[in-house]
Amino acid sequence: MQTTRSLSLRLGAALLALPGLGAALPSNCSIPIVRDQELQDAVTIEALYAHAEALQSRAYSTPGRNRVTGSEGHNLTIEYITSQLAALGDYYSVEVQPWTGATQQFGEIAFSVNGVEYEAADVEFSPNATISEAPLSIVPNVGCEAADFTAEVADTVALIHRGSCTFAQKATLARAAGALAVIFWNNEPAGVVQGTYGGVAEGVAAGGGISQADGEALVALSSNTTLTASLTITTVIETVFSANVIATSKYGDPDNILFLGAHSDSVSAGPGINDDGSGTIGILETAIQLSKYRTRSKVKFGWWTAEEAGLLGSEYYVSTLTEEELLKIRLYLNFDMIASPNFILGHYDGDGSEFGEVGPAGSAETEHLFEEYYESLGLNHTATEFNGRSDYGPFLASGVPCGGLDAGADEVKTPEWVEMFGGTAGIILDPNYHQAGDNVDNLNPFCLEVMSKGIAHAVATYAGSAFAGYPPRESPEKRSVEQKLQKKTTLRQPPHNAFPVPI
Numbered sequence: 314m315q316t317t318r319s320l321s322l323r324l325g326a327a328l329l330a331l332p333g334l335g336a337a338l339p340s341n342c343s344i345p346i347v348r349d350q351e352l353q354d355a356v357t358i359e360a361l362y363a364h365a366e367a368l369q370s371r372a373y374s375t376p377g378r379n380r381v382t383g384s385e386g387h388n389l390t391i392e393y394i395t396s397q398l399a400a401l402g403d404y405y406s407v408e409v410q411p412w413t414g415a416t417q418q419f420g421e422i423a424f425s426v427n428g429v430e431y432e433a434a435d436v437e438f439s440p441n442a443t444i445s446e447a448p449l450s451i452v453p454n455v456g457c458e459a460a461d462f463t464a465e466v467a468d469t470v471a472l473i474h475r476g477s478c479t480f481a482q483k484a485t486l487a488r489a490a491g492a493l494a495v496i497f498w499n500n501e502p503a504g505v506v507q508g509t510y511g512g513v514a515e516g517v518a519a520g521g522g523i524s525q526a527d528g529e530a531l532v533a534l535s536s537n538t539t540l541t542a543s544l545t546i547t548t549v550i551e552t553v554f555s556a557n558v559i560a561t562s563k564y565g566d567p568d569n570i571l572f573l574g575a576h577s578d579s580v581s582a583g584p585g586i587n588d589d590g591s592g593t594i595g596i597l598e599t600a601i602q603l604s605k606y607r608t609r610s611k612v613k614f615g616w617w618t619a620e621e622a623g624l625l626g627s628e629y630y631v632s633t634l635t636e637e638e639l640l641k642i643r644l645y646l647n648f649d650m651i652a653s654p655n656f657i658l659g660h661y662d663g664d665g666s667e668f669g670e671v672g673p674a675g676s677a678e679t680e681h682l683f684e685e686y687y688e689s690l691g692l693n694h695t696a697t698e699f700n701g702r703s704d705y706g707p708f709l710a711s712g713v714p715c716g717g718l719d720a721g722a723d724e725v726k727t728p729e730w731v732e733m734f735g736g737t738a739g740i741i742l743d744p745n746y747h748q749a750g751d752n753v754d755n756l757n758p759f760c761l762e763v764m765s766k767g768i769a770h771a772v773a774t775y776a777g778s779a780f781a782g783y784p785p786r787e788s789p790e791k792r793s794v795e796q797k798l799q800k801k802t803t804l805r806q807p808p809h810n811a812f813p814v815p816i
């Protein structure tokens with residue numbers, strides 16, 4: 314950021330020094346101010362699919378067949394984005410912001426009790442373990458107190474109920490009590506626990522997760538049977554070198570920035586073409602088409618790394634901004650999964666009418682803009698939870714108004730949603746969510762097109778009008794104590810997509 318800023322300041326000063334030239338830029342430029350319908354029309358499904366194919370072919374050209382942060386497939390994604398932007402000449406100044414951090418590249422688990430295999434997931438950042446036929450112990454309560462771990466836990470695989478405190482806390486207490494490893498069983502019927510230790514952690518027991526039904530069955534069985542567990546956990550955690558890509562438009566008021574973002578990484582299971590190839594290409598194609606127009610507000614596009622590892626790229630980017638720079642962002646729009654095959658037409662609940670979390674001033678207006686957009690097309694729509702569990706989280710936590718579109722991830726489709734959007738009840742909104750099958754064939758073209766044109770609509774509306782009629786940014790001092798408290802809660806939320814359950 315700093316480099317880009319000072320460079321453009323210097324260039325600006327140089328231009329102003331030339332007689333007659335400074336005053337001519339940029340208002341007398343020959344290209345027109347962005348027009349809403351034209352920009353929407355310019356974002357075509359063919360171009361979107363060409364980008365999707367490009368991301369997939371890059372993923373499939375690598376051994377991992379994915380775009381996980383730091384991988385070859387992910388680096389090729391970043392290269393694709395920057396080369397597409399470079400082809401637009403000097404319309405955008407493009408910053409590639411380096412980021413380094415530890416991420417889990419690979420995880421595998423096998424868990425059996427008395428010779429019966431159980432479906433399980435490794436806890437992200439778990440140490441490795443190879444345990445052959447150790448007793449399975451049942452930890453009372455939820456394993457958040459040292460007293461829950463009696464002497465009987467030593468040299469066993471400890472079965473612990475999920476909830477109330479973090480996986481890392483439980484696994485630390487278990488390890489201190491001498492447990493060989495831990496298995497978390499779910500406290501809701503949503504499949505196996507997909508937990509995380511939230512980073513590389515010292516002193517935790519190796520951990521995996523199983524379903525509520527399997528956990529209950531094992532607890533019941535333990536009352537009259539001796540249980541013997543075998544467990545293998547293999548994780549590969551690496552320090553990776555990656556980058557955020559931030560493109561800043563040439564035109565528009567730099568003190569009134571419209572910011573759009575999507576995450577450029579996938580999980581390791583597959584190429585992640587809906588999650589979040591779809592958001593990546595939706596904002597990319599909008600950025601490309603926008604380059605035919607002038608804007609009254611500056612427009613920034615961010616492609617964030619390491620979202621799946623816990624919003625790490627966007628968190629890092631926001632941490633590099635000063636309070637003054639943050640105040641120049643009038644609105645941050647996030648697009649994460651906008652082509653789910655069993656989709657809903659969602660918009661973040663910025664006004665809090667559905668889920669009760671009201672965003673900073675402007676968030677409600679932005680939700681209403683998207684509601685009106687869907688309605689103008691005669692389409693049903695629904696609010697989705699505004700909980701900060703994607704890359705808007707760090708912006709929201711810094712008081713920036715936020716909004717976005719959302720076609721859904723692992724929420725189960727209700728009959729009511731089927732009435733509104735079609736599709737299949739009783740299965741999740743993206744059945745290939747975080748799976749190898751999240752490829753080009755997994756995209757719903759209708760949903761992708763509607764939402765991508767919705768991105769264009771928002772850009773034209775806000776950047777074309779310089780946020781006319783939009784609430785001004787609240788100064789940080791004016792933010793209430795409650796909002797600050799809410800901000801902290803939001804920051805602690807897990808990412809929506811990655812390993813979504815810290816407790």
Ligand SMILES: [Zn+2]
Pocket residue numbers: 576588589620649650810
């Ligand atoms: Zn995602």
